[in-house]
Amino acid sequence: MYFWHQPDFDKLRASRQGRHHALLLTGAPGIGKSAFARAWAGALLCERIDANGRACGHCSACTWFAQGNHPDFRTLIPEAIDPFHEPTGKGAKPARDIRIDQVRALAGFVSVGGHRGGSKVILVDPADSLNAASGNALLKTLEEPSGDTRFLLVSSRPDWLPATIRSRCAVVALRAPSTQQAVDWLVEEHGLSRTEATRLLAAAGGAPLRARDLAEPELGAAHRLVLEAIAKLPQASLIATAERLVGVESAQWVAILQTWVAELARVRSGAAPRFYPEQGARLETLARQTDLGRISELETRIRRLTRYAEHPLNPRLLCENALVDYCSLFETSGPR
Numbered sequence: 001m002y003f004w005h006q007p008d009f010d011k012l013r014a015s016r017q018g019r020h021h022a023l024l025l026t027g028a029p030g031i032g033k034s035a036f037a038r039a040w041a042g043a044l045l046c047e048r049i050d051a052n053g054r055a056c057g058h059c060s061a062c063t064w065f066a067q068g069n070h071p072d073f074r075t076l077i078p079e080a081i082d083p084f085h086e087p088t089g090k091g092a093k094p095a096r097d098i099r100i101d102q103v104r105a106l107a108g109f110v111s112v113g114g115h116r117g118g119s120k121v122i123l124v125d126p127a128d129s130l131n132a133a134s135g136n137a138l139l140k141t142l143e144e145p146s147g148d149t150r151f152l153l154v155s156s157r158p159d160w161l162p163a164t165i166r167s168r169c170a171v172v173a174l175r176a177p178s179t180q181q182a183v184d185w186l187v188e189e190h191g192l193s194r195t196e197a198t199r200l201l202a203a204a205g206g207a208p209l210r211a212r213d214l215a216e217p218e219l220g221a222a223h224r225l226v227l228e229a230i231a232k233l234p235q236a237s238l239i240a241t242a243e244r245l246v247g248v249e250s251a252q253w254v255a256i257l258q259t260w261v262a263e264l265a266r267v268r269s270g271a272a273p274r275f276y277p278e279q280g281a282r283l284e285t286l287a288r289q290t291d292l293g294r295i296s297e298l299e300t301r302i303r304r305l306t307r308y309a310e311h312p313l314n315p316r317l318l319c320e321n322a323l324v325d326y327c328s329l330f331e332t333s334g335p336r
């Protein structure tokens with residue numbers, strides 16, 4: 001768990017909410033929600049929690065947990081992001097959603113008592129990667145929890161979860177660290193200069209884990225390439241721009257486009273850019289060519305797009321359509 005979440009941890013521990021059988025941990029992406037969930041799970045399983053309610057880190061439960069083989073702990077994680085997933089069939093693509101057979105495989109686990117006589121813990125991360133079938137299957141388990149089974153659901157997009165699942169959970173909103181805390185962390189733990197840390201943190205929308213990723217040369221370069229390509233529109237060729245964007249994952253360029261459009265809205269309403277201050281002049285120029293009404297409509301459409309960006313049927317088409325839509329911001333009204 002990251003140090004900035006210590007107050008959230010203490011508060012949850014002291015509250016009745018903390019004893020709820022299903023917690024839904026929410027908050028912006030890249031602030032460390034998964035680490036918080038694991039720390040909470042570790043504390044539920046630890047057999048000698050310390051005075052602050054944290055796992056001791058030394059007992060046999062803690063040792064198993066750290067090795068990923070505690071008998072009373074299970075995870076529901078999409079194969080595509082599960083570090084322990086071993087591909088089976090040749091050429092089979094790892095799934096990006098949580099599949100129903102993963103949920104069904106929990107049936108035995110949920111129905112028997114814990115091996116160690118304490119809580120059993122199921123981590124669902126990210127919970128918004130449940131699909132309709134697996135969500136439904138999980139709901140049945142949430143509705144009839146047996147024994148001391150505790151669910152930890154993690155999501156940056158809780159509104160994507162079926163209302164039936166959300167309503168079974170106690171929602172815990174985790175805070176992002178302050179800029180100061182995040183910059184200190186990037187400097188001290190990742191060796192960035194203060195200037196670089198501040199710049200990357202802004203580009204990452206204040207999310208320190210994302211900023212850390214952007215500091216990696218490959219990801220940082222991809223981010224810059226996408227940003228620069230988008231910034232050159234609508235003058236640059238749309239086809240050439242799409243060509244560059246489809247080189248990265250759809251979810252990545254959609255996130256950058258979304259942030260860029262949010263910046264346009266800020267600048268259009270007279271505020272200073274927050275994420276891309278180095279593009280301030282360009283944003284000014286573009287913002288003068290459109291209006292807030294059109295920007296806000298586009299923001300709604302892009303938000304919808306983020307859902308499809310995870311599994312695009314045709315990434316190229318998705319990209320071209322999005323760019324045409326974006327460029328329409330700057331069209332002067334009247335007959336085309």
Ligand SMILES: [Zn+2]
Pocket residue numbers: 046047048049055056057058059060061062
């Ligand atoms: Zn322990």
